[in-house]
Amino acid sequence: MITGMERLLAAVNGKKSDRVPVFCNLFDQGALELGVSLEEYYQRGDLVAEAQIKMRARYGYDNVWSLFYVGKEAELMGCKEILFAKDGPPNVKDFVVKEFGDIEKLVIPDDITAHPAFEEQAKCLKILKQELGGRYPICAYLTGSMTLPVLLMGMEKWMELLFWGPPELKNLLLEKTSDFFRKEIAAFRSLGADILLYSNPYGSMDVIPENFFHQESMVWMKRDLEPGGMAGVVYYCGMARLNGAIPSVIKELGIGTYYLSPFDDLAQGLELVGPQRLSCGVINDIPLIDWSKEEIRSEVKRMMEIGRRSPRFLFGTGVMPLYIPQENILTMLEAAYEYGRF
Amino acid sequence: MATNGSPEIVGVTEAFYQAVFDTDRNRAFAVVQQALDQGISAEELVFSAVIPSMDRMIKAVSEDFNASLAQHFMTAQIASQVTDLLLSKFSQKPAVLGRVVIGTAFGDLHTLGKRIVIGCLKSLMVEVTDLGVNVSPEKFVDEAQARGAGVIAISAMMVHTARGEQGALAVRELLAQRGVEDRIKLVVGGAPFRFDPELYKVVRADAWADDGISAGRVITRFLQGEVL
Known part of the structure; x- marks a missing residue:
């Protein structure tokens, strides 16, 4: 039986497998799968790994995630408090940088793999590698240096510093978050993650x-990524549109895979990415909560009809809220398998 | 003294709008300071330059100006800060367009969108009470009633805080229980509402706004008694 990795590699090489690879991002659903609270679930790497393995087997999609929640990165940089919810992803509650003066005190661990907050992530990744390694791509989520300050001080304060604050302080923070990113991507690579989603x-x-994108963002993206190279890196803007950035990212960074936004024009995105690189079309999964079966199938069909024109196309999801009924997840996936068949 | 429509105030308005459009805070303040130095009153500047510029910006953003989130943020902050400066120079306390209470939904700690809306509303002479983050439904309604607010604005950046039982749905329930739905409108905004433009109906809000700047228009129309 063909595996997710074989499907992905076929797409990477511009060849057809049995169908378009389908990357489904189920995170909080893991707690439901195991019948535990979200707070308990995210404390243990073995539970996250177990749920990822079970959900992939049950739904039949092509990837698994070593991601817990985005705030984990803040914990690695000193965050002490996360706000857990019963029906959605955890939030950073305690900002490490409460005032600009805290930036100088911010310490990036020398070895993030030795940090207690990384222990359970490493455990999860090790189990996934043992159980599914080489057969299903293991994805890691890594926040770019220019976005990491949002987790440390909130978006409002970061916007103020970024655009109106003292440049030396802004650069000091970005140097620190970029150093963190480099260490984090190296750690996930060494632990065997196959796909490194660069979220920025x-x-x-x-x-x-x-x-600002050309003059500032690009500089920091280069600093983040160039030392480790672009192998396995996927460009992703956290559901914001990226079509406008694609030509520059290709030219200046040479990233080979693009996780488009549901708000991007898919056909235009594929054209900008070009036939030599991989594109992932992403369904707007928030309306999946309320859409009818027909609406879901129609949207998946539309996307697949556009996507299959490219020799290197994946179908993907965005945030997949816990509120999406299980039958709607199944409807979406069955439609993706059906309309994505070669 | 310049009068509404005089060449002086028209020139100031245009220069101020361009500075805000370019998110150039220093230039916006320089334009205002120069106008004050020329003898244009703070009152005239607010009503003939700041408010028309924000109206124009709202129109541009809602129609065709493909502005980034950072531009929305900076625009609202510049306009709000300039308004604060000018209000401190008013000869008498100005009349407000109306009152609004705003906060993030229960369980939600994201503040940026709320701050953009506050900045925009302040520059439109709306009295805004910021209830902060993680606001309970009871607090939204209690404060709105206590302050005579015409609108409760709720910002939610995550699906579970937008749709959850302690979010807008609970606020609507309380408004109905207390019999004040005709006096207090419920407006929502945030990422989940952009991803699903029908979501505001699911959470029983009266309206939603696509972004912080456009929220200014939606809210002020309610405050002026329009039925949307």
């Missing part, structure tokens, strides 16, 4: 002005 809304012109 500040690499989208929906979030920052175009001139």
